[in-house]
Amino acid sequence: MTAVNDSTVRDPDAWRADMVRALRDQDAITSEPVGAAFAAVPRHRFAPDTPLDIAYDLHRTVPVKKDEHGLDISVMSAAHLQAVMLEQADIEPGMKVLEIGSGGYNAALIQELVGSKGAVTTVDIDRDIVDRARRCLDDAGYDQVKTVLADGEAGVPDGAPYDRIIVTVAAWDIPPSWINELGEKGRLVVPLTVRGTTRSIAFDRDREGLVSHSYRLARFVPMQGEGAAKERKALLRDGVAVQTDDEGIPFNTKALNHALDTPRREFWSGAAYDLPDELELYLTVHLSSAARLHASKDIVDSGLVEASALLGVPALVSEDSIAYRTRRENEDTGGFESGVVAHGLQAEALADEYLKLLRRWAQDHRRRGAATIRFLPGPAPSTPPQNTVLKRHGVVTVSWH
Ligand SMILES: C[S@@+](CC[C@H](N)C(=O)[O-])C[C@H]1O[C@@H](n2cnc3c(N)ncnc32)[C@H](O)[C@@H]1O
Known part of the structure; x- marks a missing residue:
């Protein structure tokens, strides 16, 4: 008997209705207008060569273009993330919206939200x-969306001020144009990479710059052009790498690699481990010398590095020592307890700093959305305050209440 592929017999409208229902069930869609936009735009028309089950999958991106190494440089973003960001953007009928990073589908969703009086x-x-x-938008009936070929680093001055600017590519910084082209009551939604982790942040204006209204973990292809990230990555050995965007951090590749061969020390905090993305934000801005440790599955399976490094874990590094977060089951702390693995001559000192932060976060800040992220444009202060991450066009500060 020939197997029947479900995606060939089901109608695209049925796939779309299921997608919208699931996005609502998962709280990605929380408002009527965003739900109506997702129900209206035929997502499969923006991924014409893709099977319907993939085009309408909530969490899958659809590859559009790869670079010479086979890495994605353009994808149709996952529907779940698009819904989250459109909810963050809070777009109203009649608004003028700029999207940075095209594909067509998200722009069509935005066109549905702004209606015929918006742009x-x-x-x-x-x-x-x-x-x-352009082809997909015309084909799906969204010819009123304007498409522009340019480096989005400069925004699109012709058309400013915008009520909303939505960036759909991972940005390492916030260039002046995005703030200048934003209307007085405007909102900028941007997947901003801070110390190796990208969060979609909805920023509103405040007296000094931008202040976060909400933030959510996000994954995007990296920005190209003028605004491309400048990160240092060092391969310690096959399958183990450290990465940082902080120029003040010493990276002695040989010494750090050697440290991994010194005995591994474990330290336990006695504090609960949960909400990893919130904990990570706290750690990366508080660690005095923060990098990110990555390890491959083979390395983790070999026991050299903990599984926490599979997706990258905040690490505290010195010239020749490294400490990073781990966890273990512990009923007393409500499921898991956080701890530290450290290697090298300064293992104990690094672990001590790390443990203090794990405990302080668990005691005072263990909530979703507890942080306020600010972007202060302009030159960095000569003595940057604590919890500050320096960027080219300003500084990011994060505070917890
Ligand atoms: C994730 S895709 C955009 C997805 C799209 N918004 C959608 O509807 O699904 C990111 C896009 O950003 C673009 N991009 C990268 N750097 C850029 C830059 N500096 N200015 C404008 N676009 C850029 C890439 O070419 C890519 O097409």
Whole structure:
């Protein structure tokens, strides 16, 4: 008997209805207008060569273009993340919206949200992507969306001020144009990478710059062009790497690699481990010398590095020592307890600093959304305050209440 592929017999409308229902069930869609936009735009028309089950999968991206190493440089973003970001953006009918990073689908969703009296401009740095987005938008009946070929680092001055700017590519910084082109009561939604982790942050204006209204973990392809991230990555050995965007951090690749061969020390905090993304934000801005440790599955299976490093874990590094977070089951702390693995001559001192932070977070800040993230444009202060991450066009500060 020939197997029947479900995606060939079901109607795209049925796939779309299921997707919208699931996005609501998972609280990605929380408002009527965003639900109606997802129900209206035929997502599969923006991924014409993709089977319907993939095009309508909540969490899958659809590859559009890869670089010479086979890495994605353009994808149709996952529907779940698009819904979350559109909810963060709180778009109203009649608004003028700029999208940075095109594909067509998200711009069509935005067009549904702003309606016929609003205006949507989408800009991409890649001619193939702009041409493709244009074709898909016209084909799906969204010819009123304006497509622009340019480096989004400069925004799109022709059309400013915008009520909303939505960036759909991982940005390492916030260039002046995005703030200048934002209306007085505007909101910027941007997947901002801070110390190796990207969060979609909805920023509103405040007296000194931008202040977060909400933030959510997000994954995006990295920005190209003028605003591309400048990160240092060091391969310690096959399958183990450290990465940092902080120029003040010493990286002695040889000494750090050697440290991994010194006995591993374990330290336990007695504090609960949960809400890893919130804990991580706290750690990365408080650790005095923060990097990110990555390890491959083979390395983790070999026992050299803990599984926490599979997706990258905040690490505290010195010239020749390294400490990073781990966890173990512990009923007394409500499921898991956080701890530290450390290697090298300063293992104990690094672990001590790390443990204090794990305990302080668990005691005072263990809640979702407890942080306020600010972006202060302009030159960095000569003595930057604590919890500050320096960028090219300003500084990011994070506070907890
Ligand atoms: C995740 S895709 C955009 C997805 C899209 N918004 C959608 O509807 O699904 C990210 C896009 O950002 C673009 N991009 C990268 N750097 C850029 C830059 N500096 N300015 C404008 N676009 C950029 C890439 O070419 C890519 O097409």
